Structures are given as C-alpha cells and as structure tokens.
Amino acid sequence: MISLVRVKSLPSRNSDIGQMSQSCTVEMIQSPDQLAMPNGGFKYGSDRILLCIQGDMNMPSGIVAVSTTPPYDVEQVVNSYHGRPFSSPNDVVVSATDGSIWFTDPPYGYHQGFRPPPELPPQVYRFDSRDGSIRAVADGLTKPNGLCFSPDEATLHVTDTACISGRSWATFSPAQPGGAHIYAYTVSRISGQPFLINKRLFAHADNGVPDGIKCDSHGNVYSGCGDGIYVWNQGGVLLGKILVEGGVANFCFGEEGELFIGGETKLWYARLRARSARTITSVLGQRL
Template identity: 50%
Template sequence: MAASFVAHDPAFADIVGANPTIDLLVEFDEYPFAHEAGVFFENADNTDSLYITSNRFLRPGTEDEQIVRISHVTLARHGSDARTAATTVHTEMTAVSEAVPTGNGGVNFSYSFAEGAAPEDAVLFCAQGSRAQPSGLYAMQVAAPNKVELVLSDFFGRPFNSVNDVVVATSQKAGPGSIWFTDPPYGYEQGYRDRPMLPSQVYRYDPVRKSMRAMADGLGHPNGICFSPDENVVYITDTDWLHGSGETDDARASTIYAYDVISVSGEPFLANRRLFAMADNGIPDGIKCDLHGNVYSGCGDGVHVWSPGGVLLGRIKVEGGAANFCFGRDGEMFLLNETRLWRAQLGSVKGALLGI
C-alpha cells in the first residue's frame, strides 16, 4: 500500500481522527521536486500557497552541476472547509529558483525588501550554497516579482557550511523575531561546497540587534529544528546516521534531542540536552509540533508522531518516506515524497507554527 496510518499508542486516534485520509496531489517524475521546506500560506480568497524545494539533481545538459528548484503549489479551494472542499492544484517552478543556491528548509517570514518599506510576506529559505554562491539565509518575496535577498551568510566572517533548516521565535524567552537555524556539513560531503570552516552547530541571529550566537554544538549533522508551542523547548534532529556520500552508519545518531530554553543575564540559552526520540527507519529530518506539543518528524517510511513525553504514538506511512512536511489548515498535512506530494487529512490537530 502506498500510504497508510499505523498506530503504536491509543492516543494516535486523537490525532488522526476517526476517518483519516491521504491523497496524492501531485506526481512529477522529471526531477524530485518535493523534498524540503514546505512553507504554507493561508490566503483570504481560498487559494492557499505552498512553497517547496526540490532535492538536488543535475542541471539538464550537464554532467556535474547540481541544482535545486523551488516550486509554488497553488491550492484553489472550492468550499470554505478544507476537510470537505474540492481542491484544484496548480504547480509551477518560481522564476527565482536558483537565486536561492541549493535551497533546503524554509519558514514563513516577514521582511522589508526596501529600506523604510513595510514588511511583507516572505519565505525565509535555507540555502546550502555552492562553490560560487554562499550558504546562508535568503528571504524570498511571496508577491511578484519574487525578489530574493541574502539575509545572512557567515559567522563573523567565517562562511556557513550548508544551512539546512530554520525557525523564527515569537516568545519573549527565545527572543521575538530571532532566527534559529542548523548548519551541517552536507554540502562539502556532497561535493558542491568547500571544506567547512565551522563546526556542525545551531545558531541564533537577532535581525534587530544584528547579533549572532552559536547555541548548540556536539552534533554530527544538526538538521531539523522546531520549538514547542510555548517555545520553552527546542527540538533538534541529528541525522549523523546519513552522510552526504550516501553512506549510512547504524552506530551513529538518527536522533531527536530536546533542549530547554532558559534565560541567563536576560539572554536565551539552551540547557538540559536530552535524547527525546530515535527514528527506527531512516533519519528524522524535518520536524514540527502541533498545538498540543506532539512532535512530528519526516522519516524513512513517512511521518512519525511522538507525544511531548517522547512516546511514539504512530506514523503516517508513505512509500519512500518523507524528508519533510508541513501543516496546512483544518487538520491538513502535506507530505513531501520526492516525486510526489501527498495531502493527509487528520483530525482536529493544528500546527504550532501557524495555529490554523
């Protein structure tokens, strides 16, 4: 079966509801268009948007030039309730795909694209970079002409390795508007970045104060990152099990760590690192919470769901797994499955990021 719901704990029924479904929205075989990011925008006209990044693939006509493209999926709702409304799906590659070099994770963002201008809806993309273009954080304007600006590319002059995933804080404790992101060495291992000049770490950037800090180290390949709903906990995945060469090592971490966000001298720190969960299939890549604090991560056989206490509640299985996913509205979840984009309809859960 291509997709299914598997319960490991009775509490999974409260998440998926009485009649969960999963449908194939888009299938496209020319390249793996549905790999990372998954940034959802709910629009007032019942035409929602989803921005996703492809996996790396060779530019047509070349033998060794690896590129990533960004797709914009438009979901036209024919009805006000996502659970019952028919949906027309349109997919296109944005004109600015390669202005974000080797794009990966992303998050909803508000950004001023001109000095003195009002902030507007944007996607903050992680760019893994290339030999010629820096890794870092890039803001992409959602409205046409989809302008792209480099927000950050180095740690006090030392270039980032391959920035992978990002989340923006809203709480006072974590620092409202601060940007938290991971930086593993995948670009070097996969042959499109120079040798790392920084350890594999997690960083925090305050765009108002222009301050930059390393927040967590000791990780082999820090990858996905998200906050608990109250932002008292940060979850970070370590995907050291999978190296950029494609080599795997069962003795290395395929793990989600939890950290408490504490305040010291008025500034946030990460403390009390603990093993929250280990993925039994593949790696825990993209990671998100719902409003009840349950933790979801894209793994080798689909999306796994844990309770706030680290108990595996169940999994949404899709053949080939899901590197990433995102919540839509009214219990929707979009699963990125390389050449396929799936939509699962769950119960009454809402993603903590947007709360819709």
C-alpha cells in the same frame, strides 16, 4: 520551486487519487539565481519566506528572505558567523517570543560535493535581526538537521542525521552514534539571552532518519522519517506513524489540519483530525 494554487478546491476526502490529483493546480516557479541549493524554509511576516541557502562552490551559503509574489525578490539575512562562512544551512525557524532566527548548519554540502571544506563545526545558530548579533547556541551534534520550538518555546527540538554521511542513502549507517536521533533542549534565559540547556535524547527513528520536524498546537512532535511521518507526544512516546511511500524529507502544516508532505520526488497532501491522520492522497505524482 513550486506553488500550490487553489488547494481549497480539493474534493472531499472520499475522492480517489485520480480525482485528487486532477483538482489541485500546481505552478512551477523559476528560482531566482541567488537561491543556490535551497533547503528548509519558514514563513517570515505576511509576504516573505526565510530559506536556508546551502550555496555551492562559488556562491556562499546562508539565510535569505524571499517574497512570495513575483518577481520573488531575495534579501540576504545572514551569510557568515563573524566572517567565517557557514557550511550548508539546513533548516530554520523564527522565535515567536522575540523574532530571532534559529537555524542548523551541518556539513552536508561538503560531503555531497557541492561546497568547500567546512570552516565551522556543525552547530545551531541564533541570529537577532534587531541588532545583527549572531550566536552559536548548540554544538556536539554530528549532522544537525531539522529544528522546531514547542508551542510555549520552552523547548527546542533538533534532529541529528549522522546516519547519512555521504551523497546518498548508500552511506546510511544505522549504528552511527547519534545518527537518527531527536534531541530536546530546555530554553533558559540568562542575562536576557536564551540558552539551550539540559540536552536530552527525545526519540530515535526506527526507519531512516528524522529529517524535518514540527510541533502541533498540543505540543506533539512530528518528524519525517524513512517510512513516513512519526508523531510523538511531549514525553517522547510514539503515538503513531503517517505512512508515506518512499519516506518523508520535509513537510509543513497548512490551514485547518492541512499537511503538505515532501518526499524525494513527490509532493503529498493530507488532512489531520484532532487525534489521528487521514489517509494520504497524492497531489503530485510526477518527478519534481
């Protein structure tokens, strides 16, 4: 785990890579023992982060809440579907409507050799912390990966990364059905409960797979792909790409147009304008 400190001390956008790299303080954090193969995360309240824990052969997978200050206390949120263990949860979001926790659970842990055979199919789940109930809300996906709500939470976007079936990009199969797709679902309430209906293909990544996914305040959809971050409008039209060397696995928005971008071995920082992205400058160039 890492923590970016004093990010606001970064110089102006006219600074070169060397100046930018030297001005950002990065602190390495020792991960708590309970965090076995952590993956996607989401801000949870004012002082905690939800993390997907993929687990290993001895430690179960699930969703945990981690405090953002030392000693980084870990609280288990959910680790099974009615007693059946999850495979390897990948990404998580929190509904602003009711505080429920939504997450994906692909079988990557098993395919990559650090989890036992799955006992559940690849699905999207919704956990309600108010009453402890959990529901499977989407199936029919091969490798459900990233997910995000539209600003009004009328739509849920889910990426499917079936193109990668094993331990590395050596197993990349671009012709795999559903292998590099983003699907959109309409969120409809029935008997007071949200259901995902009207599944439709939203977009297909032309390079790599769409991994992490986010929406901005205008409803535009961003996803980390093989050569950078792609940006689509709400109608699925590609507006452009933020090209990043080595591609993008995941990313998150900061304040005032900040964008923190995670590659496989590098962390990048960008500032966005209202309609376009500025040139990306490396924050941390060494191997993480």
